[in-house]
Amino acid sequence: MSEDQKGITFDEAQAAAYDTRFAPLDPIKGALHLVTRLALGRLPPDARVLCVGAGTGAEILYLAEAFPGWRFTAVDPSAPMLGVCRKRLAAAGVLDRCTLHVGRLDSLPPSAPFDGGTALLVSQFITDPEARRGFFAEIADRLKPGADFVSADIAGDMRSPAWDGCMAVWAEALRFVGSSEKQIEGYMTNMGTRVAVTPLPDLAGLIESAGFTPPTHVMQVMHIHAWHARAAS
Numbered sequence: 001m002s003e004d005q006k007g008i009t010f011d012e013a014q015a016a017a018y019d020t021r022f023a024p025l026d027p028i029k030g031a032l033h034l035v036t037r038l039a040l041g042r043l044p045p046d047a048r049v050l051c052v053g054a055g056t057g058a059e060i061l062y063l064a065e066a067f068p069g070w071r072f073t074a075v076d077p078s079a080p081m082l083g084v085c086r087k088r089l090a091a092a093g094v095l096d097r098c099t100l101h102v103g104r105l106d107s108l109p110p111s112a113p114f115d116g117g118t119a120l121l122v123s124q125f126i127t128d129p130e131a132r133r134g135f136f137a138e139i140a141d142r143l144k145p146g147a148d149f150v151s152a153d154i155a156g157d158m159r160s161p162a163w164d165g166c167m168a169v170w171a172e173a174l175r176f177v178g179s180s181e182k183q184i185e186g187y188m189t190n191m192g193t194r195v196a197v198t199p200l201p202d203l204a205g206l207i208e209s210a211g212f213t214p215p216t217h218v219m220q221v222m223h224i225h226a227w228h229a230r231a232a233s
Contacts, residue, residue: 019056019058019084021177021178022177023177024176024177025173025176025177028221028224029058031219031221032059032120032152032219032221032224032226033058033059033062033063035150035218035219035226035228036059036062036063036118036120036150036152036226037062037063037066039148039150039218039228040063040116040118040148040150042148043067043070043115043116043148044115045067045069045070046069046070046071047067047069047070047071047115047116048070048071048072048073048112048114048115048116049063049070049071049072049073049114049115049116049117049118050072050073050075050114050116050117050118050139050142050143051072051073051074051075051117051118051119052075052076052105052117052118052119052122052139053075053076053119053120053121053122054074054075054076054081054082054085054100055076055078055081055085056081056084056085056088057074057084057085057086057088057089057098059118059120060072060074060085060089060094060098061088061089061092061094064089064092064094064097064098065092065094070097071097071098071099072097072098072099073098073099073100073101073108073111073114074098074099074100074101075101075103075104075105075108076101076102077102077103077104078102079102082100082102085100086100105135105138105139105142106138108142111142113142113143113144113147114142114143114144114147115143115144115147115148116143116147116148116149117139117142117143117147117148117149117150118149118150118151119135119136119139119149119150119151119152120150120151120152120226121152121153121154121224122135122151122153123135123136123151123153123196124153124154124155124195124196124197125194125195125196126196127193127194127195127196129196129198129206132196132206133206133209133210134210135210136151136206136207136210136211136212137210137211139210140210140211140212140231140232141211143231144231145231145232145233146230146231146233147230147231148228148229148230149212149228149229149230149231150218150226150227150228151207151215151226151227151229152219152224152225152226152227153196153198153203153224153225154191154195154196154197154223154224154225155197155198155199155200155203155223155225156197156199156200156223156225157199157200158191158192158197163223166222166223167188167191167223169222170222170223171184171188173222174187197223200217200225203225203227204217204227207227207229208229211231211232212229212230212231212232213229213230213231213232214229215227215228215229216228216229
């Protein structure tokens, strides 16, 4: 994931520290990666997978180990984050199976359609609904008909009493990784402003309207939700 989708940039030092900072929450990331693996598990042994907002490459490292014949295209607008990604992929011995592209998806050169795709904790930083629909539509256009796609984002109904309870638990998660009370307050302020918080039915409808089959809700950890859909034929 890279918050550069919303214009929040990372310098090299911040990118290098990103994974270490959130390491105490790795079980959440692990659950998301497992669900992604299962949702993409029917792809062919030599699948080509598009990872949009790849950040430091966490899901690519996980999937590359699980599926040694897959090849990956990592797209992210943050050069420092992809720099860390490149180093991690090289250390794992899988860089030769990966293409890294600095920029947004619309700047990726044309290629053959991909067998599958991911966008994990990315589209939430696109706060305009039409622009967000366009983001998903660009992904759909890059995939083969019927290709599996996994999206994960912050979502929910901020007017629901359950939302406040969920965010109270998440505040504890932020304290767990060493965030200050000021940082936590800023995070909460960003919800619904710099970070799109969309009710689940609306988000599912948005994904479908962008060129996918009706998405299946496959995971929730607090306010993080994952969906599995296929590119429409």
